[in-house]
Amino acid sequence: MERCLSGHEAMMIAGDMRVVTVWELRGDIDARALRGALGHLVRRYPVLGGRLSLQGENAYVRLTDGEGPAVRLDRATDLGQELNAATNWSQGPLLRMALITREGTRDTPGRTHRLVTTLPRACVDGTSVIALHQAFWSLYADVCSGRPVTTEPVQPVLAPAIEEAFHHKYAPDELREYVTRRAATDARVPPARLPSPASEGPGPGPDMTFGTARVSVDAARTAALVDIAHRHALSVNSLLCGLFTAAVRPALTPARGPVPVCCGVAVDMRRRVTPPIPEEVLQSAASGMPVRLSVDVPADPLALGRELSRSVREGLAGGVPERELAAFPYMARQCPPTFFVTNLGRIAVPSLPDGLVATGLRVLPMSRIPTLFVVVTRFGDGLHIDLPISRAWYTDAQVDDLASRTHGVVDEVVAAHATPAAGPPAAGAGGRGATP
Numbered sequence: 001m002e003r004c005l006s007g008h009e010a011m012m013i014a015g016d017m018r019v020v021t022v023w024e025l026r027g028d029i030d031a032r033a034l035r036g037a038l039g040h041l042v043r044r045y046p047v048l049g050g051r052l053s054l055q056g057e058n059a060y061v062r063l064t065d066g067e068g069p070a071v072r073l074d075r076a077t078d079l080g081q082e083l084n085a086a087t088n089w090s091q092g093p094l095l096r097m098a099l100i101t102r103e104g105t106r107d108t109p110g111r112t113h114r115l116v117t118t119l120p121r122a123c124v125d126g127t128s129v130i131a132l133h134q135a136f137w138s139l140y141a142d143v144c145s146g147r148p149v150t151t152e153p154v155q156p157v158l159a160p161a162i163e164e165a166f167h168h169k170y171a172p173d174e175l176r177e178y179v180t181r182r183a184a185t186d187a188r189v190p191p192a193r194l195p196s197p198a199s200e201g202p203g204p205g206p207d208m209t210f211g212t213a214r215v216s217v218d219a220a221r222t223a224a225l226v227d228i229a230h231r232h233a234l235s236v237n238s239l240l241c242g243l244f245t246a247a248v249r250p251a252l253t254p255a256r257g258p259v260p261v262c263c264g265v266a267v268d269m270r271r272r273v274t275p276p277i278p279e280e281v282l283q284s285a286a287s288g289m290p291v292r293l294s295v296d297v298p299a300d301p302l303a304l305g306r307e308l309s310r311s312v313r314e315g316l317a318g319g320v321p322e323r324e325l326a327a328f329p330y331m332a333r334q335c336p337p338t339f340f341v342t343n344l345g346r347i348a349v350p351s352l353p354d355g356l357v358a359t360g361l362r363v364l365p366m367s368r369i370p371t372l373f374v375v376v377t378r379f380g381d382g383l384h385i386d387l388p389i390s391r392a393w394y395t396d397a398q399v400d401d402l403a404s405r406t407h408g409v410v411d412e413v414v415a416a417h418a419t420p421a422a423g424p425p426a427a428g429a430g431g432r433g434a435t436p
Contacts, residue, residue: 001062001063001157001158002053002060002061002062002063002158003060003061003158003160003161004058004059004060005052005058005059005060005061005122005161006161006162006163006325006328007163007328007329008163008284008325008328009059009122009123009161009284010058010059010122011328012120012121012122012284012367013052013059013089013120013122015367015368015369016366016367016368017120017121017122017365017366017367017368017369018087018118018119018120018121018365018366018367019118019119019120019121019124019126019129019363019364019365019366020083020116020117020118020210020362020363020364020366020388021116021117021129021133021361021362021363021364022079022114022115022116022360022361022362022364023113023114023115023116023133023358023360023361024112024113024114024358024359024360024361025112025113025114025115025352025356025357025358025359026110026111026112026113026356026357026359027110027111027355027356027357028111028355028356029099029101029111029113029356030140030144030353031073031099033140033143033144034073034099034115034140035072035073036139036143037136037137037139037140037142037143038071038072038073038097038136039071040139040143040149040151041132041135041136041139042070042071042093042095043151043153044135044139044151044152044153044154045132045153045154045282046063046065046153046157047061047063047094047123047157047158047282048071048093048094048095048119048282049063049064049066049068049070049071049092049093049094049095050062050063050064050092050093050094051064051068051089051090051091051092051093051094052089052090052092052094052120052122053090054090059122061094061122061123061158063157063158064092064093068091068092068093069091069092069093070093071093071095071097072097073097073098073099074096074097074098074099075098075099075100076098076099076100076116077100078100079100079114079116080209080211082098082100082114082116083116083209083210083211083212083364083366084209084210085098085118087118087120089120094119094120094123095117095118095119096117096118096119097115097116097117097118098115098116098117099113099114099115099116100113100114100115100116101113117133121284121365121367122284123282123283123284124282124283124284125268125283125284125285125286126266126268126286126342126344126363126365126375127268127270127279127285127286127344128279128280128281128282128283128285129363130279130344130347130363131279131280132280132282133350133361134348134350135280137350137351137352137358138350140352140353141350141351141352141353144353145353154280154281154282155281156281159277159281159282159283160283161283161284162269162273162277162283162284162285162287162325163325163326163328165269165273165274166273166322166325166326167326169322169326170322170323170326170327172330175323175326175327175330176327176330178323178327179327179330179331182290182327182331182334183333183334183335185292186334186335189260189292190260190335191260191261191262191292191335191337191338192252192253192259192260192261192262192338193252193336193338193370194248194251194252194338194339194372194394194398195251195253195398196370196393196394197394197395197398198391198392198393198394198395199370199392199393204368204370204390204392204393205391205392205393206392207391207392208368208390208391208392209391210364210366210388210389210390210391211388211389211391211394211396211399212362212364212386212387212388212389212399213386213387213389213396213399213400213402213403214362214384214385214386214387214403215384215385215386215387215403215406215407215410216382216383216384217382217383217384217385217407217410218381218382219380219381219382221383221410221411221414222378222381222382222383224414224418225239225240225383225410225413225414227418227419228302228413228414228417228418229305231417231419232302232305232306232417234302234305234306234309235309236343237265237341237343237376238305238306238308238309238312239301239302239305239413240305240341240343240376240385241263241265241291241304241305241308241341242300242301242302242303242304242305242306242308243301243305243406243409243410243413244339244341244374244385244406244409245261245263245293245295245299245301245304245308246295246298246299246300246301246304246409247402247405247406247408247409248261248338248339248372248402248405249261249295249296249297249299250297250405251398251401251402251405252295252338255297256297257296257297258294258295258296259294259295259296260292260293260294260295261292261293261294261295261338262290262291262292262293262335262337262338263290263291263292263293263308263337263338263339263340263341264288264289264290264291264336264337264339264340264341264371265288265289265290265291265308265312265340265341266286266287266288266340266341266342266343267286267287267288267289267316267321268285268286269285269286269287269321269322269325270285272321272322286342287321287322287324287325288321288324288337288340289312289315289316289320289321289324290324290337291308291311291312291315292311293307293308293311301409301413302413302417336369336370336371337371338371338372339371339372339373339374340371340372340373340374341374341375341376342365342373342374342375342376343375343376343377344363344375344376344377345377345378346378346379347361347377347378347379349379349380359380360379360384361377361379362375362377362384362386363375363377363386364386364388365388366388366390367390368390368392369390370390370393372387372389372394372399372402373387373388373389374386374387375387375388385403385406387399387402387403
């Protein structure tokens, strides 16, 4: 069984886009149960054992029916190396999973673990990745307890491209006109680009590895941000986009005056199609919507959030996310946004067997495309902003500085706008994770 990849899926393969998830765990983990749960997971999702193939100008995702390399649990020693683990999607399998274990020390007793998975972005989105991992941990708990496991495949086993749900709504001439207008806007007011000091001329530099930085916002500051957003009639996502836009502005040129910034906003299409697509169906069912802002120095995060919120509402009502995907085959060249934001919302902490606790999660879209990706998650009581980068374009020092600026803007907004009941919390309660 196979199907041809759509235009946006094929672009992701060409850009070597992948989704890396990193679970932080503390306690005793059963490697045998991990392997058992992994086997059950592949039976529930046969595409995980599949492969990608090229035939002429088209790319295909193909089920292998057990032929070729099997999905397995690998052992690793370093997170940085695992983020950059070599993949061979054409040989398969499509899922890579590795366990990194560190023994406890006198200061931090007990074992800690990182469970790292890698998948091609063309076959998943953030929503289905989270559902996949929740299913995995449920299977792990079942295996550990000896409970019977159900491994009926999730249907459809090989989901169609999301474009098929709405492509019939648009005539080719309408899509070409949309692309022409979009390109004219980009040419008239090109969005500012984050400097790419690691590049060589207009192309990528020689370092083809990935890195990442993290901004961690503690529970008190997170509660304060939620309260601020609600009191100013903003969604938390709009406020965070305004915060990050204000943080990135000092890194753009020119240093003074208004600069055109294009914020790409991810849109989950699963509930925008009929019938809705369940979260557990593995496919790339997300679109993006470009939001253009004029950003001066100093920037007002709340004002930017309001402007972005208005643009997002107008774009959703006008069907922009659908057109962005449907028109993809007509986009010979497109100007990438200044940055692209994905908000995965609150992620449930999995219920694990006694002695093992999940303490953190990162979901990292990695790409060779010269665009900064920003991923927002709520895990436990805190909020986290991850900034994965390609070192062919950006440097670790650059993204660490951007993470520090973002943390500073969060502190400034909380200090200026939090109510006495919501904050601000004690100094130093937040944190910033450096590139591993």
